[in-house]
Amino acid sequence: MNNAAIAQVFQDMAxxxxxxxxxxxxxxxxxxxxxxxESLPVELEQVMKEGRLREIPGVGEAIAKKITELLTTGKLxxxxxxxxxxxxxxxxxxxxxxxxxxTALRLSKELGISTVEExxxxxxxxxxxxxxxxxxxxxxxxxxxxxxxxxxxxxxxxGAALPLADEIVSALKKYPVxxxxxxxxxxxxxxETVGDIDIMGTAADPESVIKAFIRLPQVEEVLAQGxxxxxxxxxxxxxxxxxxxxxxxxxxxxxxxxxxKEHNVAMRERALRQGLSLSEYGITVVKxxxxxxxxxxxxxxxxxxxxxxxxxxxENRNEIELAEKGALPKLxxxxxxxxxxxxxxxxxxxxxxxxxxxxxxxxxxxKFLAFTDHSAGRGIAHGLNEERLxxxxxxxxSLNRKFKGLRLFTGIEVDIRxxxxxxxxxxxxxxxxxxxxxxxxxxxQDKERMTKRLIRALENPHVDILAxxxxxxxxxxxxxxxxxxxxxxxALRTDTALEINAMPDRLDxxxxxxxxxxxxxxxxxxxxxxxxxxQLDLMRFGVGVARRxxxxxxxxxxxxxxxxxxxxxxxxxRDDRG
Numbered sequence: 191m192n193n194a195a196i197a198q199v200f201q202d203m204a205x206x207x208x209x210x211x212x213x214x215x216x217x218x219x220x221x222x223x224x225x226x227x228e229s230l231p232v233e234l235e236q237v238m239k240e241g242r243l244r245e246i247p248g249v250g251e252a253i254a255k256k257i258t259e260l261l262t263t264g265k266l267x268x269x270x271x272x273x274x275x276x277x278x279x280x281x282x283x284x285x286x287x288x289x290x291x292x293t294a295l296r297l298s299k300e301l302g303i304s305t306v307e308e309x310x311x312x313x314x315x316x317x318x319x320x321x322x323x324x325x326x327x328x329x330x331x332x333x334x335x336x337x338x339x340x341x342x343x344x345x346x347x348x349g350a351a352l353p354l355a356d357e358i359v360s361a362l363k364k365y366p367v368x369x370x371x372x373x374x375x376x377x378x379x380x381x382e383t384v385g386d387i388d389i390m391g392t393a394a395d396p397e398s399v400i401k402a403f404i405r406l407p408q409v410e411e412v413l414a415q416g417x418x419x420x421x422x423x424x425x426x427x428x429x430x431x432x433x434x435x436x437x438x439x440x441x442x443x444x445x446x447x448x449x450x451k452e453h454n455v456a457m458r459e460r461a462l463r464q465g466l467s468l469s470e471y472g473i474t475v476v477k478x479x480x481x482x483x484x485x486x487x488x489x490x491x492x493x494x495x496x497x498x499x500x501x502x503x504x505e506n507r508n509e510i511e512l513a514e515k516g517a518l519p520k521l522x523x524x525x526x527x528x529x530x531x532x533x534x535x536x537x538x539x540x541x542x543x544x545x546x547x548x549x550x551x552x553x554x555x556x557k558f559l560a561f562t563d564h565s566a567g568r569g570i571a572h573g574l575n576e577e578r579l580x581x582x583x584x585x586x587x588s589l590n591r592k593f594k595g596l597r598l599f600t601g602i603e604v605d606i607r608x609x610x611x612x613x614x615x616x617x618x619x620x621x622x623x624x625x626x627x628x629x630x631x632x633x634x635q636d637k638e639r640m641t642k643r644l645i646r647a648l649e650n651p652h653v654d655i656l657a658x659x660x661x662x663x664x665x666x667x668x669x670x671x672x673x674x675x676x677x678x679x680x681a682l683r684t685d686t687a688l689e690i691n692a693m694p695d696r697l698d699x700x701x702x703x704x705x706x707x708x709x710x711x712x713x714x715x716x717x718x719x720x721x722x723x724x725q726l727d728l729m730r731f732g733v734g735v736a737r738r739x740x741x742x743x744x745x746x747x748x749x750x751x752x753x754x755x756x757x758x759x760x761x762x763x764r765d766d767r768g
Contacts, residue, residue: 191260197228199260199269200253205284206272209291222248225452225506227257232706235261236675247508279304287335288328296321310336334413345383346426347664349694349731352377354408355387358430361406367394370440374447378501380734382697383664386429388447396434403432439471441484445491446470452506453499460510461494502737507705521737524730526749529558531655532603532626532689532717533726537582538563538572541722544585544598550723552596557752560599560624561586562717565613567605567630574602576618583621597752599623599759603657608632610646612653619652623759626689626717628657629670637671644672645680654759655715656681658691658698666695674703678712685761687713687747690739692732704739713758715747 204220207213226248227234237243238261243254260266273281282305283294297303300321301312310333312318319329355373363371368391372378375388393399397417404412404420409430411423418434435443446454447470458468467474472483473493484490488498496513500521503509512518534540535547542550544561551559563582564573574582583600590598601624605613612619612627619625627647635643647653659677660669681688688707691698696719699707707714716732718725736746743749747758 191264193227193230193234196234196257196260197224199266200224200227200256202281202284203269203272205291206276206281209276209280209295219248219250219253221455223253225455228452230702232675232702277304279308282306283309286332288331289335293324306336345385345665346428347694348377348380348382348384348697348734349728350426351384351387351428352694352731354424354426354428355389355430358387358403358406358408358424359389362389362391362399362403362432365393365399365402368399369393369437372444374444375449378448379450379504380502380731380738382700382735384428386431389430389432390440390444390447391432391434392437392440393434399434400432435471436483438483438485441486441488441490442468442472443470445487448501448504450505453504453509456506456510457494464494466494500737502734503740505738519740519742522733522741522743522746522749524733526743526746527556527716527729527733528750528752529556529560529597529748529755530718530720530726530729531560531601531624531715531748532562532657532691533559533720534563534603535561537561537578538574539721544582545589545592546723547720547726548589548593548596548598550726552593554726556596558597558599558755560601560626562601562603562624562626565602565604567607567613573605573613576614579618579622601626603628604653605630606643606647608635608643610643612647612650616650616652619650622652624654625652626655626657627653629661633661633667633670635670637673640670641673641676644677648677648680648684648686653686655687655689655717657689657717658693658696658719659688659703660698660700662696662698662700664695664697669698675706678703678707678710681707681712682710685713687715687758690714690716690732690735692716692718692728692730692735694728694731697731697735699735699739701735701738704735704741708739708741708745713747714741714745 200220201224204217204224207217226246234257237246238258243249243257256266277295277298280294280298283289283297283303284291286306297309301317303309303312313329313333318324318332319326355377359371359373362368371389371391373387374390377384377387391399400415400417400420404415404422408424409422410425413421413423421429421431424430461468465476467476472481474481482493491498496510497516497518499509499513499518503518509518530551533547535542535544548559566573566575579602586598586600600622602622603626606627606629607613644656648656660672662669688699690704704714716729716736718728718732720726720728747755
């Protein structure tokens with residue numbers, strides 16, 4: 191079982207125990223364990239093998255035993271017993287946002303509902319609204335949550351959602367009455383996929399902004415409209431919600447709706463210990479009932495005695511405890527990036543010339559750029575044979591004299607064959623400045639073979655970077671079955687960099703693996719994998735993943751000066767590594 195599955199078991203147990211009105215401390219222990227496990231940067235199986243389960247925050251002896259049971263048997267006896275004792279469908283119904291354990295129990299017992307489809311039918315027939323203390327409003331909210339869940343089942347990559355959100359925010363900012371307008375939610379936290387888009391704003395005339403919002407050309411359907419809130423469906427069948435508030439509450443509103451849920455729960459628990467209550471409208475002193483409002487998130491966090499926590503870190507991964515000490519890292523910024531290590535040109539499957547790509551890099555203020563067209567094994571991508579590669583190398587070296595202040599590196603994205611051998615002989619690889627190795631075929635290998643395959647490539651002394659290490663395509667292709675921990679340790683041992691591939695449908699390494707790489711001291715680079723000059727702008731997505739992985743500028747080779755980059759590329763290449 192992976193971390194997500196184990197976390198879900200503990201979350202279900204907490205809700206089932208709540209249903210039985212068990213000890214609240216026990217319930218909270220399971221909830222905390224679920225939140226912690228879900229955000230761990232390393233699989234629990236590895237932690238168990240190393241005998242370090244008790245080192246995980248919130249994992250005591252009892253929880254550690256249950257994790258061990260799940261990992262070794264694939265099930266948990268106490269959980270199965272709790273499920274058996276619950277009425278049919280209760281666990282399924284509790285998965286719908288807005289339905290707590292008690293409501294799920296009533297729906298099961300009083301209406302005989304055990305599936306989401308039966309629930310939806312009961313709402314349409316008015317049966318849910320007729321239940322005591324539920325009513326039309328609750329029934330409508332439950333139906334809305336069901337519809338949202340269905341849309342979220344087909345979450346779209348960040349790369350499709352972010353440009354759309356940028357378009358909408360940019361369009362609304364043109365109205366003179368608008369003072370603030372920011373996309374919040376998982377989009378602002380740079381999660382790799384998005385279920386919907388939440389936009390928060392303030393304006394002198396909120397209602398006029400709402401009216402402008404529902405008339406935007408991107409809008410295909412209006413779900414709801416009020417004086418300060420509206421929900422619409424836009425292209426890609428994505429839901430966009432706009433919420434307008436008073437300016438003096440904007441900081442707390444933005445913090446609340448940025449999330450994550452786990453971060454906000456931990457924040458509320460901490461605030462209660464301080465005698466404070468948090469909401470989207472501000473901070474209330476419980477003893478007096480007095481509410482304090484905040485125009486900025488910085489002031490909101492400061493009032494709670496915390497260093498400002500960047501959105502990408504708000505996942506309840508110890509960021510609150512570090513913010514108390516003022517010990518959060520200074521995250522890498524897009525402006526720190528001085529170059530790109532992974533771009534393609536018309537020599538293989540790119541769309542622009544070497545010169546056009548270089549000019550685009552220079553326009554972005556870059557100091558270096560590596561050209562990494564495909565090797566011969568990628569026939570479908572018009573990969574370079576030895577003769578064409580040598581001609582390209584000559585062109586790149588010639589152009590270096592033209593682009594002052596921009597170092598152009600020769601390079602290749604060399605295929606890793608099924609056995610871990612590379613598509614080019616070592617002699618040829620030794621003549622290339624930047625060697626990026628990658629898997630493009632044979633992705634169905636089992637974990638042992640795929641892991642050995644990558645490690646063999648990492649042990650080649652000419653390989654500088656392992657590109658898109660798990661080969662995933664979000665929503666299209668699952669990651670390869672590979673022991674990422676072993677690959678990270680091999681990268682550390684061989685002093686080879688791993689890539690954060692910034693293509694929005696890849697984002698590979700993923701954030702928790704980036705965090706683990708940072709913990710181990712593995713070198714990291716960001717590569718856009720750009721196939722056109724415009725795609726150099728995809729660097730923002732790679733930076734976003736790096737920030738979610740807690741990376742500072744010093745953790746990313748792209749932020750280094752030219753001499754440091756050259757030093758990395760020239761490290762021990764004549765020595766045997768491995």
